[in-house]
Amino acid sequence: MEKDRIYIFDTTLRDGEQAPGYSMNLDEKIRMALQLEALGVDILEAGFAIASPGDFASVQAISKEVKDVTVASLSRALEKDIEVAWEAVKHAKRPRIHTFLATSDLHLKFKLKMNREDALKRSVAMVKFARNLTDDVEFSLEDATRTDIDYLCKVVEEVIKAGASVVNLPDTVGYATPDDMTRMISTVMNKVPNVDKAILAVHCHNDLGLAVANSLAGLKAGARQAECTVCGIGERAGNAAIEELVMAIRTRNDDYPFSYGVRTEEISRSSRLLSQITGVKPYPSKAIVGANAFAHESGIHQHGMMANSLTYEIMTPESVGVMTTSLVLGKHSGQHAFEKRLADLGYVLGKEEIKTLFGEFKSLADRKKTITDRDLIALVESSRQSSPVIWELERFVVNSGNLMTSTACVTLRKGDKTYQEVALGTGPVYAALRAVEKIIRHPFSLEDYSLQAVTEHRDALGEVHVKITDEHGMYRGRGVSTDVIEASILSCLAAVNRMLDEASSISGGGSLRPTTSPNLENDMLRSHSDKEKEQGDAYNSTV
Numbered sequence: 001m002e003k004d005r006i007y008i009f010d011t012t013l014r015d016g017e018q019a020p021g022y023s024m025n026l027d028e029k030i031r032m033a034l035q036l037e038a039l040g041v042d043i044l045e046a047g048f049a050i051a052s053p054g055d056f057a058s059v060q061a062i063s064k065e066v067k068d069v070t071v072a073s074l075s076r077a078l079e080k081d082i083e084v085a086w087e088a089v090k091h092a093k094r095p096r097i098h099t100f101l102a103t104s105d106l107h108l109k110f111k112l113k114m115n116r117e118d119a120l121k122r123s124v125a126m127v128k129f130a131r132n133l134t135d136d137v138e139f140s141l142e143d144a145t146r147t148d149i150d151y152l153c154k155v156v157e158e159v160i161k162a163g164a165s166v167v168n169l170p171d172t173v174g175y176a177t178p179d180d181m182t183r184m185i186s187t188v189m190n191k192v193p194n195v196d197k198a199i200l201a202v203h204c205h206n207d208l209g210l211a212v213a214n215s216l217a218g219l220k221a222g223a224r225q226a227e228c229t230v231c232g233i234g235e236r237a238g239n240a241a242i243e244e245l246v247m248a249i250r251t252r253n254d255d256y257p258f259s260y261g262v263r264t265e266e267i268s269r270s271s272r273l274l275s276q277i278t279g280v281k282p283y284p285s286k287a288i289v290g291a292n293a294f295a296h297e298s299g300i301h302q303h304g305m306m307a308n309s310l311t312y313e314i315m316t317p318e319s320v321g322v323m324t325t326s327l328v329l330g331k332h333s334g335q336h337a338f339e340k341r342l343a344d345l346g347y348v349l350g351k352e353e354i355k356t357l358f359g360e361f362k363s364l365a366d367r368k369k370t371i372t373d374r375d376l377i378a379l380v381e382s383s384r385q386s387s388p389v390i391w392e393l394e395r396f397v398v399n400s401g402n403l404m405t406s407t408a409c410v411t412l413r414k415g416d417k418t419y420q421e422v423a424l425g426t427g428p429v430y431a432a433l434r435a436v437e438k439i440i441r442h443p444f445s446l447e448d449y450s451l452q453a454v455t456e457h458r459d460a461l462g463e464v465h466v467k468i469t470d471e472h473g474m475y476r477g478r479g480v481s482t483d484v485i486e487a488s489i490l491s492c493l494a495a496v497n498r499m500l501d502e503a504s505s506i507s508g509g510g511s512l513r514p515t516t517s518p519n520l521e522n523d524m525l526r527s528h529s530d531k532e533k534e535q536g537d538a539y540n541s542t543v
């Protein structure tokens with residue numbers, strides 16, 4: 001069956017730009033227009049030429065730049081507006097004048113102060129006036145969905161007689177439901193005798209979140225032009241989103257058997273350019289173009305996706321120009337996705353190692369919103385460094401401020417006993433390390449301390465390297481945590497454990513042998529939830 005062709009009328013640069021925060025300058029509008037051409041929209045409403053000299057200049061420039069798209073300018077039903085609109089679009093390969101007048105009694109009475117008869121006459125006169133300038137004239141009955149249906153049919157009939165090639169029936173305030181749209185378009189299709197001489201269009205606003213559903217209903221009932229914007233930007237709650245409308249038609253083509261000229265693989269690029277220009281990103285869960293539209297974090301979904309992407313995706317990311325689906329690792333992820341990501345990173349790990357790492361990963365994920373590849377690498381690498389475990393961190397509290405001496409209360413575990421000490425210091429790290437020193441009762445000096453972020457974002461993992469010395473040698477330690485004090489204590493304990501291990505092997509040999517620098521590296525990585533688990537343990541004694 002030959003599918004009906006629908007026409008996509010993009011109004012990102014007109015109705016979209018009317019939304020606060022979305023103004024674009026001339027250069028930005030041209031870039032966006034060229035991308036919309038690449039996207040394959042049929043008609044591009046480049047602006048409202050009489051609105052300002054800047055709008056005029058951009059409509060004119062876009063008319064000269066684009067080649068494969070009809071370029072329209074909006075104009076009120078006034079001769080001067082129509083003349084200016086024509087001046088702006090006349091250099092386009094396919095120019096269109098889009099003129100409009102409200103037809104609902106509410107708008108006529110309070111805004112335009114006109115009666116129905118005068119509005120009808122003005123509409124007809126202005127379509128004729130525009131037709132003297134170009135063959136392609138679109139007329140919009142503003143607030144059509146709140147217009148008396150018999151009067152609406154009359155206006156449609158008369159403007160078509162006057163030469164309108166497209167008649168648009170907007171849901172200007174987003175009041176309609178899909179049933180209303182079906183009723184309105186079907187009535188016009190059935191009652192207006194010359195309706196086949198023009199294309200009917202829908203232009204739906206999203207005040208009730210129904211703009212795309214209403215546009216689909218209008219198309220199904222017989223409209224063949226849909227007016228929309230990239231990401232659904234536009235007045236108030238916006239317009240129908242082009243990407244949602246087209247992908248709904250593509251994905252559900254049996255129910256909406258239309259063909260269209262949009263190249264869907266350009267959708268993501270168009271949305272990205274809009275964000276880049278306006279500085280406004282679509283919210284993450286925005287359909288089709290939001291950052292999460294093809295991202296899966298939960299274990300059950302990730303497991304299904306790894307078996308067959310159809311389990312949780314109704315369209316491929318490639319079809320809208322997104323490179324790939326992403327399996328985001330976070331606290332809801334399962335072991336299947338965790339193992340796959342590690343394999344992708346080149347780690348071939350045994351079952352036991354995976355199990356241990358997965359536990360550490362879950363603890364880390366409780367603290368960090370998303371786990372990046374660098375977090376995973378830090379996790380694996382940390383676990384692979386062998387370290388003697390003598391002292392372990394149980395918990396700590398630090399008190400610090402610019403007008404006080406820092407204090408730290410640290411609790412360490414050795415075997416099944418816990419030990420606690422309080423120490424002062426010039427800063428919280430120093431205080432914490434002094435408390436460690438008091439607990440272990442083995443003096444050492446801190447020779448070197450360095451802190452760096454190993455991962456990105458605000459909840460980045462901090463990595464601390466320390467070098468400590470005692471009378472026998474120098475020992476290194478490394479600690480990783482989202483809390484820099486914790487990373488500092490962990491790195492210190494890693495070095496301390498190495499130092500004590502060395503000392504015990506010396507005393508085991510009967511005397512403390514002098515050492516050269518053992519240059520040992522020792523890593524620790526912990527999470528708060530490990531600590532929480534342990535909080536039930538009682539303190540046993542204090543040194």
Ligand SMILES: CC(=O)SCCNC(=O)CCNC(=O)[C@H](O)C(C)(C)COP(=O)(O)OP(=O)(O)OC[C@H]1O[C@@H](n2cnc3c(N)ncnc32)[C@H](O)[C@@H]1OP(=O)(O)O
Nearest residue numbers: 018048050051052076077078100101102111112142172235
């Ligand atoms: C539903 C829509 O999205 S419609 C498009 C809305 N977009 C915009 O308004 C953006 C661009 N607009 C503008 O820059 C300005 O409003 C202009 C240049 C068009 C007009 O500015 P001003 O002359 O200062 O008029 P203002 O905006 O205050 O008032 C609108 C006037 O247009 C009249 N008007 C409104 N719609 C129409 C129409 N379709 N046809 C004829 N006149 C209309 C109003 O009755 C009012 O007339 P009045 O000045 O005689 O009272």
Ligand SMILES: CC(C)C(=O)C(=O)O
Nearest residue numbers: 100140142143170172
């Ligand atoms: C001018 C028309 C098409 C409009 O933007 C609306 O009614 O929302």
